[in-house]
Amino acid sequence: MYLNCKTYFSYRYGTIGTEELVKMARERGVETLALTNINSTADVWDFVDFCRREEIKPIPGCEIRNEDAFCYILLAKNDTGLLNINRFLTHHLQGAILFPERPALEQVWVIYAYGMHPPEVLEANELLGIRPHQVNKLYGVKMEHHPEKWVVLQPVTFQNKTYFNLHRLLRAIGKNTLVSKLTPEDIARVDEQFKEAHVLEEVFQEYPYILRRTKEILDSCTLSMELNTDKNKKHYSASAEDDRIFLEKLTMDGFASRYGKNNKAARERVIKELRIINQLNFNAYFLIVVDVVRYAQNRGFFYVGRGSGANSIVAYCLRITDVDPMKLDLYFERFLNPHRTSPPDFDMDFSWKDRDEIIDYVFKRYGKEHVALLGMYSTFQRKAIIRELGKVFGLPKPEIDQLVMRGNHYPEDKIQRALLKYGALMENFPNHLSIHPGGMLISEQPIYAYTAKELPPKNFCTAQIDMFLAEKVGLFKLDILSQRGLGHIKDTVSLVKENRGVEVDIRQVEKFFSDPKVADKIRDADTIGCFYIESPAMRQLLAKLKCDDYLTLVAASSIIRPGVSKSGMMRQYIERYHNPTSIEYLHPKMEELLKETYGVMVYQEDVIKVAHHFAGMDMGEADVLRRAMSGKYRSFDHFNLIKQKFFANCKGKGYKDEITAEVWRQIESFGGYSFSKAHSASFAVESYQSLFLKTYYPMEFMVAVINNFGGFYSTEFYFQELKRTGAKVLPPCVNKGEYLTTIRGDVVYTGFIHIHSMEKAAAEKILAEREENGFYLSLEDFIERTRTHMEQLNILIRVGALNFTGMTKKELLWRANFRRKRMDKQPETAALFREEPVHFELPDFPVKPLEDAYDEIELLGFNLGDSFRLVDDDRKGLIYAKELPLYLNKKVTLLGRLVTTKDVRTVRREHMAFGTFLDERGNWLDTVHFPDMLKRFPFKGLGFYRITGKVTEEFGVYALEVMHMELVGLKG
The missing domain is CATH 3.20.20.140 (Metal-dependent hydrolases)
Structure with missing residues (x-):
């Protein structure tokens, strides 16, 4: 019924x-x-x-x-x-x-x-x-x-009358109205x-x-479909046997290229992997990934293959990845093993500019009847719930803000109590369908056998099921992801070819690993703009490790993750890295398993090794641990059973309880944040590619970073880094600039895209007219040919885009306004004869030295010149960031421009912060703000700060422990 x-x-x-x-x-x-x-x-x-x-x-x-x-x-x-x-x-x-x-x-x-x-x-x-x-x-x-x-x-x-009331609130949220304004037609019957x-x-x-x-x-009605059985595309070619033969041929061709013909150990591993891939019916999956990779190669798209697939030597031979699993001792079982109960996947990263074309290719290649983007669900969370319910209850915004900030304190107001009561009930409810960051499904039967599809804004069909249900059905996802780091690389290679006439083969990663100049860059933590290794925390870690080789960078890419760093294992790793002879391992078996990482569990693979070899669990059970650790496993009952077995097995092996407990603590500390070693290795390859380009082609590299609008820092600081390379950075120019930032020799023209109030259509019209009819000859010529509106014309003059005329900005503004007003009175038709410009004498306009800088700040959001010349400070008693080693444990004062902050909570749940600044010489300064000092001297937004503190040092990295800090004003 x-x-x-x-x-x-x-x-x-x-x-x-x-x-x-x-x-x-x-x-x-x-x-x-x-x-x-x-x-x-x-x-x-x-x-x-x-x-x-x-x-x-x-x-x-x-x-x-x-x-x-x-x-x-x-x-x-x-x-x-x-x-x-x-x-x-x-x-x-x-x-x-x-x-x-x-x-x-x-x-x-x-x-x-x-x-x-x-x-x-x-x-x-x-x-x-x-x-x-x-x-x-x-x-x-x-x-x-x-x-x-x-x-x-x-x-x-709904369950009962209480949940009927929650239903009414949900309907009010859905209809964006007050709950009191709902009509009977808007809601379900209470029965x-x-x-x-x-x-x-x-x-x-x-x-x-x-x-x-x-x-x-x-x-x-009877539904017969079995769950947890393979529903993916069965064959890439005509049959399963044809797939096996084809995959083997492609792999052995790639093997000869990667390893030569005489590497016996690598050949044995290839044969073993091919056998397992065939046994588990994964030939078609590999071939589909190869198909996507080859399409990308033919289109000149850069990509990085990562995920657990990078553990596979077959993937390396097929050039799906550039991570050598033999060199890094990556075992295939992390990706695919007969005990594995869940589908593995490849993560394929493409430039954000290229990803949509790759997705479109997969839809067209395998058919919209069989392909969908993977869905996911946005859920209601506490702060958003309070804001949504506050609106439908009709509370004023200040009261809602107060409730959000109040935490778990229970209010006395009746409406506020009701809000928190029902808010707690709806926490984690699905709110709406969203799109998985990159997952794609390719099914053998029509995809509609498993899910309906919707069409979110990007116009790619998206499944109504998420990754957990896809896995339950038996559909494996292929992750087609995007990241801006690959855009940096691709655009740099193009710019180097255009600007210097040099072809760069960015796939020669082995050459980059052994390049001494690249090693110097890492050791000095000079990595701004480089994928994954440019954040303040990562640069500090590189400096503390004195990292200058690929394997150490692989480890750094993993231990920076919160799971390792929060457990205290990151610090322990650094200490042991510098003094390996002093390591006391928990147990001889742990030394055998974790000697490469100095006794610290750094990778997901380490957890699997410990669970399998230390605790005696089979690979399937170890995989449950790995998945739970990475946040991809939902059966907590099963996980608790695995935990019980871990402790029971260890007891059976005679380990002391405290040793078992500590090993488990280290496993648990990974939380949802640890990386697989293959992930870290893939990231490190891309980091090296960025580092190589930054080392040898720094100007082009920074222009590429700027044009991809992605990185840890805001655009203005990448312009600052660009100036440090020796480039001459100029404002946008109607004759030599483009919509994006361009480089010619060592001269860089800022792109029109950075002008906040510039209309894209106006910029495109200016560029198209120049392309068709040549450079603009004068102010009048520019106005006549583009008929740019007065507001946009004034913006271009003030930002310096018409400096080619040789006139001052004020003279240009006077003449432009006079000329444009005359044109507005005339019909917009082409003149038969060019009209001579009207000549008149203008008074001398006073020029203020900082006027251009303030115009740039207003129109671009940052100053293209030396920002420190704007600071109203006498510079007395200051030192510079490079001089910190001379003042260890001493009190010093510096002037710094705030770049970014990181807020953290202490063990006592007090608020403290880390700061990153640039000094006047363009060097980076790290600061530590303990709770008492942060309360007395809080950050007051971006700007220039005069900072006094004690110089500290840890593993050769210097920072300033702040004792006093004040925001410094700017000159008028």
Whole structure:
């Protein structure tokens, strides 16, 4: 009788969790249950899984609505019916097409509300649902003429009256209105709860054929699809055997290129991996990745293959990755092993400019019927909940802000208490469908067999299921990700070719690893702009390690992660790195397993090694630990069982309890933040590529960083770094500049894109006219040819884009305004004869020395020249960042420009911070602000600070422990 049940995947409507709904059914002795979320089948596979565990027959379906208007309920008779429902949903959701009044769907039951259609017009698969409160309307209706058309319809939307109130609040959030303004049509009836079967039977006792027909409909539906079985594209070529042969050929061709012909150990590993890949039916998966890589290569796109796939020597031979697993001792079992219960994946990083084309290629290559981007769910979290509920309760913004900041303090105000009460109930509810950062699904059967698809803003079809449900179904994701670091590399290579005529082969990473100048860059932590290694924390770590080689950089890429650093293991690693002979290992076995990382668990692989070799767990169990550690495992009951087995195994091996506990503590400390060694190695390869370009082509590299608008720091600090390379940085120029920043020799023209108030269309018109008819000859020539509006013209003059005329800005502004006003009075037609400019004498305009700098700050957001000349400070008693080693443990004062801050909490939950500044000579300064000093001398936004403190040193890295700090003003 339960043909219309919803969960909270009826976004901003239902209040019942998927598993909770099934447990409610089990408690009531329900044998068959239908899930019908509004315009969604998002959680259908969790529902199916939970029902089967409880021996309840699941019926997947959907409730169709046009906006708030109920249309009908769809129930899948079988697997084909579900596919048809998903296809139907997809067609209308993607096209924003209203659902039809009556759908034509095969293998699907369609249930209308009572009164929507007379029973005599209905098709064989169409029914009318009668709700309990409508039974009295049946008196006088000649139902015996069509007894097969009537079924019981008892919607289940919320648990009880409390959750009915939460439903009302969710509806108000969804409709962006006050809860007091909701109408009865906006919300569900209060009786949409899980009523006992005997209650419903009593209501319908005079209509036994309705009860009987309802049971017949439930009995007629059967879903046969098995979960956790491979649903991916079966073959890349004509057959599985052809895939095996083709993959082997491509791999052995690549093997000869990577290793030559005589590397016996590498050859044995290749053969072993190919055997396992074939046994586990992964040939097609590898070939699809190779296909994507080759398309990228043919298009000249840069990419990095990472993820656990980088543990594979086959992937290395196929040039999916540039990480040599033999060199780094990466074991294949981390990626694929016979015990693994979950699908592995490749992460393929592309430039943010190229990624969409790669995604488009996959859709076109494998067909929209079989491809979807992976979905994910944005969930309600505490601060957002308070803000949303505050609005629907009608609270003023200051009161909402106060509630957000108040933490767990319970207010006395009745409305505020209600807000926090219902807010706690809806925490972690799904809010809306979002897009996984890069996951793509490629299925053998039409993708609609498993999910409906929607069309978010980027116009790529996105599955309604997330990565956990895709895995439960048996679909492996291929991650097509984007990052701006690859854009830096690609654009630098292009700029070097254009500006210097030099071809750079950026894939020669082995050469970069042994380059002494690149090693110097890392050792000096001169890494601003370089992928993954430019943050203050990372630069400090590199300096503390005196890192100058690839393997150390691989380790650094992992120990910087919060899981390692917060546990105290990062500091321990640095100490042991500098003094390896003093290491006391927890146990001889731990020394054997972790000698490479000085007894510290740095990588996910280390956890698997310890679980397998130290605790005696099999690879499948060790993999559960690894997945739980990386935040990709949802079964905490299973995880707790694994934990119990870990301790039991260790006890059986005779380890002391305190040793076992410490080993487990180190495993737990990784949390959701640790990296696989293959990830770190892939990142380190890209870091080396960036470092090589920064070392030998620093100007072009920084221009590329600026033009990709991505990095740890804001754009102005990359311009500062560009000036440090010796480049002459000039303002935008209508004759020599472009929309993006350009370099010619050692002269750089700032791009028009950086002018805050510049209209893109105006800039493009200026550039197109110059391209067609040549350089602008004068102010008048520019105005005549572009007819730039006065406001935009004034902006261009003030930013320096017309400096080529040789006139001062004030003279240009005077003449431009005079000329433009005259033009406004004339029709916009081309003149037959060029009019001679009017000559007149202008007075001498006073020029203030800092005027240009302030114009640049206003229009660009930063000054292209020396910003420190704006500072109103006498410089008395100052030292510079490079001089800190001379003043260890002494009190000094510096002048610094704030770049960034990092807030942290102490063990006592007090607020402290780390600061990063630039001094007047362009060198970087790190500061430490302990809680008491931070309270007395807080940061007051970006700007220049006079800082006094004690010079400290740790592992050769100097910082300033702040004792006094004040914001310094600017000159008028």
